[in-house]
Amino acid sequence: xxxxxxFYAQSGGVTAVINATACGLIEAARKHKNRIGKxxxxxxxxxxxLTEDLIDTSKESPAAIKALRYTPAGAxxxxxxxxxxxxxxxxxxxxxxxxxxxxNIGYFFYNGGNDSADTAYKVSQISEKLGYPxxxxxxxxxxxxxxxxxxxxxxxxxxxxxxxxxxxxxxxDVASMARTSTKVFVLEVMGRHAGWITAACGLAAExxxxxxxxxxxPEIAFDxxxxxxxxxxxxxxxxxxxxxxxxxxxxxxGKFLSESxxxxxxxxxxxxxxAPQIASLIKDKLGxxxxxxxxxxxxxxxxxxxxxxxxxxAYAVGKTAxxxxxxxRNAVMAVIVRKSNxxxxxxxxxxxxxxxxxxxxxxxxEFISAxxxxxxxxxxxxxxPLIAGEDYPPYRNGxxxxxxxxxxxxxxxxxxxxxx
Amino acid sequence: xxxxxxFYAQSGGVTAVINATACGLIEAARKHKNRIGKxxxxxxxxxxxLTEDLIDTSKESPAAIKALRYTPAGAxxxxxxxxxxxxxxxxxxxxxxxxxxxxNIGYFFYNGGNDSADTAYKVSQISEKLGYPxxxxxxxxxxxxxxxxxxxxxxxxxxxxxxxxxxxxxxxDVASMARTSTKVFVLEVMGRHAGWITAACGLAAExxxxxxxxxxxPEIAFDxxxxxxxxxxxxxxxxxxxxxxxxxxxxxxGKFLSESxxxxxxxxxxxxxxAPQIASLIKDKLGxxxxxxxxxxxxxxxxxxxxxxxxxxAYAVGKTAxxxxxxxRNAVMAVIVRKSNxxxxxxxxxxxxxxxxxxxxxxxxEFISAxxxxxxxxxxxxxxPLIAGEDYPPYRNGxxxxxxxxxxxxxxxxxxxxxx
Numbered sequence: 023x024x025x026x027x028x029f030y031a032q033s034g035g036v037t038a039v040i041n042a043t044a045c046g047l048i049e050a051a052r053k054h055k056n057r058i059g060k061x062x063x064x065x066x067x068x069x070x071x072l073t074e075d076l077i078d079t080s081k082e083s084p085a086a087i088k089a090l091r092y093t094p095a096g097a098x099x100x101x102x103x104x105x106x107x108x109x110x111x112x113x114x115x116x117x118x119x120x121x122x123x124x125x126n127i128g129y130f131f132y133n134g135g136n137d138s139a140d141t142a143y144k145v146s147q148i149s150e151k152l153g154y155p156x157x158x159x160x161x162x163x164x165x166x167x168x169x170x171x172x173x174x175x176x177x178x179x180x181x182x183x184x185x186x187x188x189x190x191x192x193x194x195d196v197a198s199m200a201r202t203s204t205k206v207f208v209l210e211v212m213g214r215h216a217g218w219i220t221a222a223c224g225l226a227a228e229x230x231x232x233x234x235x236x237x238x239x240p241e242i243a244f245d246x247x248x249x250x251x252x253x254x255x256x257x258x259x260x261x262x263x264x265x266x267x268x269x270x271x272x273x274x275x276g277k278f279l280s281e282s283x284x285x286x287x288x289x290x291x292x293x294x295x296x297a298p299q300i301a302s303l304i305k306d307k308l309g310x311x312x313x314x315x316x317x318x319x320x321x322x323x324x325x326x327x328x329x330x331x332x333x334x335x336a337y338a339v340g341k342t343a344x345x346x347x348x349x350x351r352n353a354v355m356a357v358i359v360r361k362s363n364x365x366x367x368x369x370x371x372x373x374x375x376x377x378x379x380x381x382x383x384x385x386x387x388e389f390i391s392a393x394x395x396x397x398x399x400x401x402x403x404x405x406x407p408l409i410a411g412e413d414y415p416p417y418r419n420g421x422x423x424x425x426x427x428x429x430x431x432x433x434x435x436x437x438x439x440x441x442x
Numbered sequence: 443x444x445x446x447x448x449f450y451a452q453s454g455g456v457t458a459v460i461n462a463t464a465c466g467l468i469e470a471a472r473k474h475k476n477r478i479g480k481x482x483x484x485x486x487x488x489x490x491x492l493t494e495d496l497i498d499t500s501k502e503s504p505a506a507i508k509a510l511r512y513t514p515a516g517a518x519x520x521x522x523x524x525x526x527x528x529x530x531x532x533x534x535x536x537x538x539x540x541x542x543x544x545x546n547i548g549y550f551f552y553n554g555g556n557d558s559a560d561t562a563y564k565v566s567q568i569s570e571k572l573g574y575p576x577x578x579x580x581x582x583x584x585x586x587x588x589x590x591x592x593x594x595x596x597x598x599x600x601x602x603x604x605x606x607x608x609x610x611x612x613x614x615d616v617a618s619m620a621r622t623s624t625k626v627f628v629l630e631v632m633g634r635h636a637g638w639i640t641a642a643c644g645l646a647a648e649x650x651x652x653x654x655x656x657x658x659x660p661e662i663a664f665d666x667x668x669x670x671x672x673x674x675x676x677x678x679x680x681x682x683x684x685x686x687x688x689x690x691x692x693x694x695x696g697k698f699l700s701e702s703x704x705x706x707x708x709x710x711x712x713x714x715x716x717a718p719q720i721a722s723l724i725k726d727k728l729g730x731x732x733x734x735x736x737x738x739x740x741x742x743x744x745x746x747x748x749x750x751x752x753x754x755x756a757y758a759v760g761k762t763a764x765x766x767x768x769x770x771r772n773a774v775m776a777v778i779v780r781k782s783n784x785x786x787x788x789x790x791x792x793x794x795x796x797x798x799x800x801x802x803x804x805x806x807x808e809f810i811s812a813x814x815x816x817x818x819x820x821x822x823x824x825x826x827p828l829i830a831g832e833d834y835p836p837y838r839n840g841x842x843x844x845x846x847x848x849x850x851x852x853x854x855x856x857x858x859x860x861x862x
Contacts, residue, residue, distance in 0.1 A: 036618045038611075066621035094611050096618035103622050186841055191458075191514050191743035194844060198456045198516035201486035202523050207739060226841060298715075318735035319627060323611035327746055329840065409840035420749065420829035421606055421646060424614060 025057060026128025028347070029071060030079075031064035032096040032163075033134030033141075037177030038184075038325040039336035040163050041097050043133055045090035046340030047161065048079055052087075057348045062125060062432055066099035068132070068141065072114065072440050074121050076432040089425035091337060092415035094325035097427050103442065105141045108148060115148045117440050123154050124435040129347045133161040133340075136169055139355055140379035146353040159343045160355030160375050163336075165322045167218035170381035171373045172357035176339055177322070179332030179408035182222030184324040185211050185266065186409060188317065190226035193233020193264040196313070200262035206253065206304050207264045208314040209234070210297035212321060214270035217241050217385045219321070223266030224397035225405055233264035235396075238300070240270035241385055242394040244279055250307050252395055257310060267300055326422050330411025335368065342370040366407035445477060446548025448767070449491060450499075451484035452516040452583075453554030453561075457597030458604075458745040459756035460583050461517050463553055465510035466760030467581065468499055472507075477768045482545060482852055486519035488552070488561065492534065492860050494541050496852040509845035511757060512835035514745035517847050523862065525561045528568060535568045537860050543574050544855040549767045553581040553760075556589055559775055560799035566773040579763045580775030580795050583756075585742045587638035590801035591793045592777035596759055597742070599752030599828035602642030604744040605631050605686065606829060608737065610646035613653020613684040616733070620682035626673065626724050627684045628734040629654070630717035632741060634690035637661050637805045639741070643686030644817035645825055653684035655816075658720070660690035661805055662814040664699055670727050672815055677730060687720055746842050750831025755788065762790040786827035 028051055032040055044063070051058040063077040064070025070077070077098050079087070090097055105114050122130070132142040139160045146158035162169050167178035189209050196207040213219040217239035224237055235256040238244065256263040271279050280296045301312040335358055342356040354372040361367040389401035397405075415422040448471055452460055464483070471478040483497040484490025490497070497518050499507070510517055525534050542550070550569075552562040559580045566578035582589050587598035609629050616627040633639040637659035644657055655676040658664065676683040691699050700716045721732040755778055762776040774792040781787035809821035817825075835842040 032618070036615055069621060093614070095614035099621055100618045101622040102619070183840055187746050188740050188744070190841060190844070191745060192739040194513070194515035195456055195739045195743040198452070198520045199522070201489060201519055202521040204739075209740075225839075228839070295718075313738050314736070315738035315740050316734070316736045317740065318733050319612040319615045319624075320608050320629075320735050320737065320740075323615040324608070325611060326607050406839060411840065412834070412837055414832070414834070417832055419645075419648070419826060420603055420831065421610060424610070 025059045027059040027126050028061045028129035028131060029064065029122060029127045030061055030131040031067045031071060031133065032098055032100040033067050033132060033138040034100060034102060035165065035322065036096040036100050037163055037165050037322055038094040038180040038328050039176050039333050040133060041090040041093045041095070042333050042336035043161055043163060043176060043340035044097060045087055046337035047131060047344055048087050050341040050344035054344065054348055058129065058344065059126070062127065063098040065429065065431070067101035067103065068105065069101045069103055069442050071118055071121050072442050074434050074436050076125060077429045078432045081430040082427055086425055086427055091333065092325060093424040094323045098429065104137050105144070108144055115145065116152065118145060119149055119152050119154050120436060122156055125432065128156060130156050130158045131161055131343050131347070132158070133163050135164040136378060136380050136382060139375050143353055143375035143379050146375065157347050157350065157352045158375070159347050159351065160378065161339050161343045162355060162357060165219065166213055166216055168216040168383045170378050170383050173360040173368065174358055174408055176332060176336035178218060179329035179335070180324065181212070181219055181321050182225070182405060183329040183409035184321050184327050185209070185219055185223050185317065186225040187327060189223045189234045189264055189266055192315065193226065196262045196264055203311055204313045205257050205262050205310040206301065206312040208297045208301045208312065209266050210269055210295045210314070210316045211266060213240065213268050215240060215382060217268055220266050220268040221385060221389060221397045221401055222405055222409070225402065225409060227396070231260045234266045235260065235263050236265045237396055238265065238267040238271045239385065239390055239394065240268045240272065242390065243274040244271050246303070250304070253304055254308050265300065267296055269296055271296060325415055325424070328413050329409045330413040331408055333413040338370045346372050363403055363407065366410065445479045447479040447546050448481045448549035448551060449484065449542060449547045450481055450551040451487045451491060451553065452518055452520040453487050453552060453558040454520060454522060455585065455742065456516040456520050457583055457585050457742055458514040458600040458748050459596050459753050460553060461510040461513045461515070462753050462756035463581055463583060463596060463760035464517060465507055466757035467551060467764055468507050470761040470764035474764065474768055478549065478764065479546070482547065483518040485849065485851070487521035487523065488525065489521045489523055489862050491538055491541050492862050494854050494856050496545060497849045498852045501850040502847050506845055506847055511753065512745060513844040514743045518849065524557050525564070528564055535565065536572065538565060539569055539572050539574050540856060542576055545852065548576060550576050550578045551581055551763050552578070553583050555584040555586070556798060556800050556802060559795050563773055563795035563799045566795065577767050577770065577772045578795070579767050579771065580798065581759050581763045582775060582777060585639065586633055586636055588636040588803045590798050590803050593780040593788065594778055594828055596752060596756035598638060599749035599755070600744065601632070601639055601741050602645070602825060603749040603829035604741050604747050605629070605639055605643045605737065606645040607747060609643045609654050609684055609686055612735065613646065616682045616684055623731055624733045625677050625682050625730040626721065626732040628717045628721045628732065629686050630689055630715045630734070630736045631686060633660065633688050635660060635802060637688055640686050640688040641805060641809060641817045641821055642825055642829070645822065645829060647816070651680045654686045655680065655683050656685045657816055658685065658687040658691045659805065659810055659814065660688045660692065662810065663694040664691050666723070670724070673724055674728050685720065687716055689716055691716060745835055748833050749829045750833040751828055753833045758790045766792050783823055783827065786830065
């Protein structure tokens with residue numbers, strides 16, 4: 023088979039380990055030079071392909087590529103840009119194929135969530151029709167852990183480890199202060215639709231009374247009375263209460279709490295997240311002094327406390343994606359398959375993109391305790407291996423020594439530009 | 443000299459390394475059994491002394507005490523409880539002495555900030571007058587780094603490492619997303635009066651363009667126009683902007699921005715911190731999409747990313763406090779003295795409590811750049827060694843394995859209680 027170049031793009035919200043996937047993919051491609059020429063990365067994701075703004079990763083040293091394994095966020099830039107349907111905007115797909123053709127690209131690796139799986143699937147279909155077949159392989163990534171088919175998603179395990187560690191630490195803090203000061207601590211975490219990250223907070227509670235004592239999932243309608251009664255009972259029993267709350271919790275009418283009508287002095291919708299609302303509610307109704315934190319990007323970029331399992335899986339899906347591509351596997355994603363829990367064993371296998379595209383994997387109800395405020399043993403069994411092991415980055419001057427790539431552009435070959 | 447027991451209490455907001463100080467102190471005391479009998483810890487700080495609620499640390503195994511070195515927060519409980527002036531409430535001081543006398547306590551170690559230094563100083567004065575002399579030694583602790591005399595404060599270096607690491611990581615994240623999504627990220631950090639923690643964020647910016655590009659100090663009056671112009675210029679030059687902001691920034695009229703009149707729908711003062719306000723201001727005036735985080739307790743309890751220097755200093759002040767006490771040094775604090783910058787060398791020495799009590803060490807103006815938005819080379823030189831080195835806790839099940847002590851109470855000897 024002739025040597026073709028590869029195109030790789032990072033898509034959507036970045037994670038602590040998406041660059042580990044890039045590392046696995048580029049290192050694997052470099053080992054198969056008889057099949058894959060250069061790996062071109064899209065500058066700012068798929069936009070880089072549409073605008074013919076390609077980064078030549080062959081200009082990066084082996085050391086720089088190796089450093090991607092421990093560097094958070096998207097080294098080539100990512101984007102929130104969903105390709106429209108084939109009928110709606112065929113021009114986008116035709117442009118992709120034109121760029122691929124111009125740069126002799128025969129492999130398309132798309133590293134993202136369910137939207138990206140959909141795009142990769144569509145590209146695989148249309149490239150054939152347009153007479154320039156491209157092998158399209160999806161590579162999973164999302165902190166939300168909501169991709170179908172794959173047992174878990176690279177990026178999630180590290181967020182899970184971060185939030186569980188953080189709420190354990192803050193729980194120790196509040197417990198110290200509770201006698202005369204803060205009695206309630208609220209940590210807001212990501213996961214607007216699925217409560218996987220909220221559930222991960224629960225891993226810190228290994229014994230009765232451990233923080234967090236209460237979790238608020240997006241899957242469970244927020245019941246103010248029941249919640250306040252629980253918090254009050256916890257404070258009375260243990261002296262304090264630590265709460266993990268999803269940014270996406272909703273009232274019984276399905277409305278996000280974070281959009282529940284709080285306004286600032288100028289009539290703008292409230293600025294804050296849901297943590298300050300929950301904290302303020304507790305102060306109003308129960309009188310307890312509170313503190314709250316919103317981890318936001320800190321949680322998904324916290325490479326300094328990445329899960330070793332997560333890093334290994336992120337690397338492995340990148341590597342396997344290349345191996346699948348050179349075997350000619352088209353329209354598949356490299357997914358993680360759990361072989362056993364104890365000891366935890368997993369492999370990376372191919373799954374059809376069409377089974378993953380545009381699907382969302384919610385938390386099973388059986389992973390949430392009957393009262394809705396914590397996780398079950400079954401959930402713990404699923405989550406525990408995903409945060410196992412530490413994989414520290416190197417430090418320089420007391421700080422993680424992350425790499426910034428040169429990101430040298432490939433010379434454009436097409437006369438026409440493309441407006442995104 | 444006869445063997446006397448010691449009393450140790452943790453005071454005020456806890457830190458990632460105050461237990462490392464407790465560890466140093468208890469291990470040192472155990473090595474001097476010919477001089478110090480038992481170390482009693484106050485349950486919930488000085489309240490434990492007033493209420494005769496003492497914890498017998500001799501009931502804890504050497505392994506448990508050793509584990510304090512890597513366990514965040516206050517293992518015996520802390521409190522926000524300032525003793526009144528001697529004239530105002532002499533009864534409190536007399537009660538302390540009565541409890542000390544009842545339990546044969548000849549050493550008083552108070553681990554806290556400038557309030558605690560004041561209390562320890564007062565106790566040293568009155569104990570003499572009341573005919574029961576107690577050797578009082580202050581042990582420094584505060585994430586705010588605002589104690590006088592000591593070069594730095596145990597607890598600060600670890601917060602500094604946490605915030606610098608976090609804003610570097612979030613900066614990488616925003617840089618990835620900026621093309622189509624978030625362009626501005628705001629991290630709110632502690633330090634209501636002094637900008638030391640805000641300054642520490644600046645350590646992450648080692649080269650031009652590195653995050654954070656803008657810092658907002660409590661020492662510099664907030665100038666909205668100048669700030670917005672700077673943020674806009676940074677976004678235009680680098681594509682994104684990461685901002686570290688102190689919870690305590692004020693307007694030109696000296697009013698905290700966080701109290702600047704934002705109200706929720708019910709007319710309550712706004713719930714959030716200053717980060718969402720700053721972020722919203724940027725959105726309103728510049729139109730940039732934002733994300734914000736409030737680290738709150740996460741920053742001061744983040745033992746998982748403690749500074750090795752900080753842990754060593756925290757341990758050393760505890761150990762030295764004991765050594766000073768058995769030398770009969772009264773009314774002193776074990777302070778950190780910087781001997782040289784490169785290589786960084788430090789020792790722990792005694793300083794008079796009266797020179798530390800109730801004083802607050804602000805950031806020198808020369809540590810803040812002329813435009814007020816960043817740190818100077820001089821500041822960097824001061825801060826850099828304080829975040830040097832890593833000192834990871836052990837992990838179990840993917841999470842830091844912190845210790846919870848048994849905290850067994852000493853049998854009470856006094857008939858009377860005491861209302862706090």
